[in-house]
Amino acid sequence: MHQAAFFRVEGTLLDRPALAAAAWLAGNARGLGERALRLGNVALAAPLSFAGSLASGATATRITWMGLRGMTEDRVEVLAEEYYDDFVKDELLDVGKRLLRRARKDGRRIVLVSDNIEQIAGRFADDLEADDLICNRLEITRSKATGRLEEPVVGGNLAGQWARGFAKANDIDLDLSWAYGARGGDSLLLSAIGKPCAVAPDFRLRRIARDNDWPVVER
């Protein structure tokens, strides 16, 4: 069986939340009116994503990406590429670099878990040469985004059930694997993995880490 290192991309490897990507894409729609409408839609998700105590972060994620409804696949692809080049490509956090290096050195399989859409997260995973990527996928029908995400939606919280299913399908020993998270919502994933680690955690995750005696890595 393999050992893996699960990284919640937003917070441990990158500073920018997925919301920023959605807002940027919405803000570059065709025409000013369309931009304003889409940005308004994405803005609805902002308070939800910052309200960490929600039962499921997936709701906020769903609302975030709803702002792209009706956008063509071509535009999503092209803008995602531009967003990646301008705001993601060279923004890997130093702490993330260190953790990735160590995981590779120890022969662990690198699994990235991201709230972002595949068009952005996929490029990031390719650049990092990650072994697996779990991210959101926009539902596309007739070359246009429907505004919905394909299941399973990767939200603020990713349940342990998902991790166990993934480990079984990929022959991964969860007890010997590591998981890195930075936000309160990541605690469910971290608690399902044998060796959880909080990376520059927010207030909620710091408290959970202290309660559970998880190691904390600062930037």
Added chain:
Amino acid sequence: MEPLRIAETFRGKHILITGVTGFLGKVWLSMLLTELPEIRRMTLLARGRKGVDAKARFEEIAERSPALRPFRALHGPDFREVLSEKVDVVEACLSADLCGLSEAEASRLMSDVDLVVHVAGLTDFEPDPPLAIEANLRGALNVAELAKRSAGKRMIHISTCFVAGRPSREVPEFLEHGVSPLGVKFDPRQELDELSAEMLPLDSVRARTDHAMARGQRLGWPNIYTYTKGLAEHLLLTIPELDVSIVRPAIVECARSFPMLGWNEGINTSGPLVWLLGTTFCRFPSRPTNRFDVVPVDTVARSMTLAAAESMRGEGREIYHVASSQRNPLSFGRAVELTALAWRRIHGREQATAFESLVLRHLEGRPVEADQERFLDVHTVRRVARSLRALLKGRDAANALPERMRGELADSLNRRMKSASMKCRNLDRQLGRVDDMLRTYRPFIHDHDWIYETEALPAATRRLDDAERQLFGFDVDDIDWRRYWLDVQVPGLETWCIPLLKGDSVPEDEPLPLAHGSRRAGRRRAEEKLGENVDEKRRGLATHSEAAEGRRSQRSASA
């Protein structure tokens, strides 16, 4: 299904080609020279220009044209040797009887020719009609006369899909002889004679153009180009003792790979349209769901090779459509959005001006109804420019100023008013050109939507083996329009076409140094190298194709 072996079919053959100085002709010639060393001889009928004879004109192309880059790269400085052994350039005037050759010259030349490929033509949509008649009709008939004297008695004629004319419909790969696009029965020979005769008394280009347009439109051809090309098809296919195949490309655009990524030449159909979308006049009169039937020039060159091979085997079809609208359609809505996204990229570059990055980058083109007037469309801005000019022209600022200020300000104000008036006039002229262009293109980008049945070329491709399919197969199905438009088409036009629209020049290659050593040694080296490189290339392409196939199956498995 009997295999079609391209190299085998072309082996030892002598091919006569016209129109090699044009965009498509150059690419096809380059492909034949590079990929089919089996061809024994090529005779090129060409015309001299600006005091330079045909031979010198072709030499200049061979030395400098980027279209022949793969051929020069294959042979290095020895390419001249290979050319001199393989290619003959004959000075010709296609609009003259027997293309300007004497009966004896024609007989001597043609007795050895296996196939005639007529690429030459006048592609302007609304030229002076006598020029179009000479180039597209009489030229084709004169070349056909030569082809009748050839050993093979076979001819490939390059036409256009748009001879389908009005109305919008699904166009079969079939021509009903003597029946116009609108279903009117007519006699093509009589039509040509009447058209030519009616041009004689008309002394202005406008009158001739209007008259020819009206005649063409009566039969269903929207402009002089499609009218003359359409008539030529009807005339050629009824010539006895000559086996004619017609290759009809749709809108020929930038190359996907051969002679190189993005290659294009001259001001073609989509160049001005793409350029327009990158300016402040980004409203594009087209219907978003209509098909923009674009094919890369190397796809057309491959298709010509396929058609030529079938023809030489006596299996040629009457019509070959080289089009994308049926098998892999691209809509105008999508093309316009991709163009806007491509411009967004270009205007976002570091070297872009502040106006480009702050204004143009966010002014995205979109398709609009042609007759609907909008703020900032060509007509409105033209009207404003004209009104401003009328207001400024001939005015004396002194009359509008108080007497005590006249001395100080009148001259300077008059100068400024004159300069503004000139700018308005130039803007009006520029927009007039844009307006003319949009009017000319309107039937193709707005009014009609054609689907061209494309069965003959895929059928020919299925007969090829894997290696030859990579080199010559009809590959429209594989085009990813997003990648093509963003990485090939718009950058290609930006390099090779848009500078011409702006009055700049486009890059040419530096001539290679002369080859060293004796002529015979050079020839030997070239022959050896030719064999090796072609084999290597075929091997390389086969490997590349296997890898691509592997990637494709991986992706479909994961999907």
